[in-house]
Amino acid sequence: MLGSALAAVRLALRAAPLLIVGQLLAALVVAALPVLTAWLTKLVIDALVGGAPARLEALLWLAGGLVGAGLLMALLPRVSMFLRQEAGRAIGRRVQDELYRAVDRFFGLARFETPAFLDQLRLAQQTGAQSPGSVVEHGIALVGGVATAGGFLGSLIVISPAMAVVVLGAAVPTLVAQVQLSRRRAGMMWSLGPVERREFFFGSLLTDVQAAKEIRLFGSGDFLRGRMMAERRTADAQKQRMDLRDLCIQGGLGLMSAALGGAGLVWAIVNAHGGVITAGDVTMLVAAIAGVQGALSAVTASLAGSHQHVLLFEHFLAVVEAGPDLEIAADPAPAPALERGIELRDVWFRYSDDHPWVLSGVDLFLPVGQAVALVGRNGAGKSTLVKLLCRLYDPTKGAIFWDGVDLRELDPPSCGAGSARCSRTSCTTT
Numbered sequence: 428m429l430g431s432a433l434a435a436v437r438l439a440l441r442a443a444p445l446l447i448v449g450q451l452l453a454a455l456v457v458a459a460l461p462v463l464t465a466w467l468t469k470l471v472i473d474a475l476v477g478g479a480p481a482r483l484e485a486l487l488w489l490a491g492g493l494v495g496a497g498l499l500m501a502l503l504p505r506v507s508m509f510l511r512q513e514a515g516r517a518i519g520r521r522v523q524d525e526l527y528r529a530v531d532r533f534f535g536l537a538r539f540e541t542p543a544f545l546d547q548l549r550l551a552q553q554t555g556a557q558s559p560g561s562v563v564e565h566g567i568a569l570v571g572g573v574a575t576a577g578g579f580l581g582s583l584i585v586i587s588p589a590m591a592v593v594v595l596g597a598a599v600p601t602l603v604a605q606v607q608l609s610r611r612r613a614g615m616m617w618s619l620g621p622v623e624r625r626e627f628f629f630g631s632l633l634t635d636v637q638a639a640k641e642i643r644l645f646g647s648g649d650f651l652r653g654r655m656m657a658e659r660r661t662a663d664a665q666k667q668r669m670d671l672r673d674l675c676i677q678g679g680l681g682l683m684s685a686a687l688g689g690a691g692l693v694w695a696i697v698n699a700h701g702g703v704i705t706a707g708d709v710t711m712l713v714a715a716i717a718g719v720q721g722a723l724s725a726v727t728a729s730l731a732g733s734h735q736h737v738l739l740f741e742h743f744l745a746v747v748e749a750g751p752d753l754e755i756a757a758d759p760a761p762a763p764a765l766e767r768g769i770e771l772r773d774v775w776f777r778y779s780d781d782h783p784w785v786l787s788g789v790d791l792f793l794p795v796g797q798a799v800a801l802v803g804r805n806g807a808g809k810s811t812l813v814k815l816l817c818r819l820y821d822p823t824k825g826a827i828f829w830d831g832v833d834l835r836e837l838d839p840p841s842c843g844a845g846s847a848r849c850s851r852t853s854c855t856t857t
Contacts, residue, residue, distance in 0.1 A: 432737045434744060435562040439514070442521035442559075446514040451567050453507045456499065458571035458722075462578030464496045465714040473707035511564060518563075519556040522743065526555055529747040534839035536819045538752050540778065546620030547742045554616075554736070555743035561736040569729040576722035583715040586708050590691055594716055597687055598723040604676050605731035613738035615669050622662050629655035684720050691716040753821055759838040767830050768794040769816060774825035776811060785811045789825070 440447060471489050530548070538544045583591040629651050632638045642648050695709045704712070771791040777784045785808045793799050793816075801809045814820050815827060818834050827834045 431741050431744060432562060432733065435559040435737060435740045436566070438521065438525075439518050439559040439563045443514040443517040446510050446517065447563055447567075450507055450510045450514065450564075451570065453503050453510065454567045454571035455574060457503050457507070458574035459578065460496050460500050460503075461575055461714075461718055462582065464493060464500075465579070465582065465711055465718065467492045467496070468714070469707035469711040471707075472710055473705055476706050511560075514563070515557070515560045518560040522556045522559060525747055526551055526743065529749070533749075533752045534818065535752045535821075536814065537778075538749075542621065542624070546617070546624065547745055549620065549624065550616065550739060550742040551746045554739040558736045558740035558743065562733050562740065565729040565733040565736065569726055569733070572722045572726035572729060576719050576726060579715045579718035579722060582711060583719060586704060586712050586715070587694070590694065590712070590716070591719075594687065594691075594719045595723075597683060597720075598727065600683075601680050601724065602727040602730065604680060605727045606734055608673060608676060609731035609735035610738070611672070612669060613735045615665055616739065617742075619662050619665060622658050622665075626655055626658035626662065629658065684724070688713075688716050688720065753818065753839055754835055755839065756836045759836065760832075762829055762837045765795045765830060768792055770828045770831075771812075771815075772826050772828065774815065774822045774827065776808075776815060776820065776823050786815075786822075 467489050471486065471493070474486060474489070533539075580591055580595065583594065632642070633648065633651055633655070642651065692713055695704065695712045698704045699706060699709045769792070771789050774786055774789040774791075775784060776786040785806075789808075789812070791812075801812060803809055811820075815822060818827075818837075818839055821835060829837060
């Protein structure tokens with residue numbers, strides 16, 4: 428988990444280092460402003476209602492600080508939004524380039540015909556561009572939330588250490604609940620992969636011009652639409668259960684925070700009435716309780732959000748860090764121009780251990796410069812044999828030789844290009 432988070436941050440920093448640093452600085456300033464505003468407000472109230480009259484000059488300085496803080500609070504969020512959007516675009520370009528560069532390194536077809544890999548690739552396409560930026564964004568929000576919570580918590584300790592302990596303790600269940608919710612959301616997105624893939628498949632059949640003739644000829648439109656809608660209802664039911672769980676947990680946490688804030692307000696009013704604290708302390712305590720709760724809520728939300736996006740980013744990492752899909756020789760040589768021909772020796776092939784054999788003990792020689800026709804019914808293995816010649820797959824057993832050299836000893840891209848050149852003159856499937 429930590430390694431994936433660091434990988435996301437490193438990718439984001441490579442894509443937009445200055446923009447991310449600017450976001451962090453703006454977030455730190457924004458985090459300090461609520462604490463500064465609360466203290467300035469307390470000082471103004473104490474100066475106005477205190478026993479000794481305050482000097483107008485001092486009040487104007489305090490008012491100027493409040494005005495300046497308000498101006499910064501109005502401006503900096505807009506600046507942060509611009510920096511975040513610019514960084515998101517830069518990170519999205521970088522992620523997209525790395526993802527499709529990695530996909531282009533897969534020389535064979537096996538991964539593109541594996542449902543689990545297709546689900547992983549779909550999630551990498553959907554979330555890969557947003558996840559690194561979101562991890563950084565949540566990390567910056569986490570830093571800002573910690574800074575704000577620390578400032579308000581220090582202020583709360585000055586006024587009431589006991590209340591500070593209670594407010595801080597209430598954040599623990601919130602953090603645990605948010606992390607659990609984020610884990611469940613990420614798990615739900617993965618579990619829905621096959622369901623959404625099937626929904627998309629049935630929907631594409633219903634709108635595909637090549638399938639339109641058969642669908643209308645056999646009257647299978649209602650059947651396909653029913654299958655599509657069944658998958659949609661399955662996905663919606665899982666999302667509804669997740670939303671209801673979110674509603675119950677978040678609603679309970681919100682009620683707990685409101686009750687704690689109300690208790691703090693009552694405590695402040697009682698103690699102010701008894702002369703234990705000042706009127707300025709009341710405003711400071713109310714602001715501090717709300718500030719600590721809000722900041723800690725932002726911290727837990729940032730942690731949960733980062734956790735969820737890191738889990739989703741792992742699908743992107745699984746694709747870009749996947750090793751070669753075909754065996755590559757230690758020192759592969761490019762395929763030379765074919766001089767004698769291609770030979771298959773006892774070639775066996777099946778697409779997986781669960782599938783039947785497509786080719787069984789095939790021995791064949793394809794001489795250069797001559798036309799060879801492969802004739803057979805659908806599923807006999809004609810196209811599979813051509814895929815093996817182009818090294819889109821390797822034989823399960825046996826070997827294919829290019830002028831006496833095993834294809835597995837040659838550079839995979841050159842095998843495909845060389846076999847394509849050869850197939851135009853020597854091999855035709857029917």
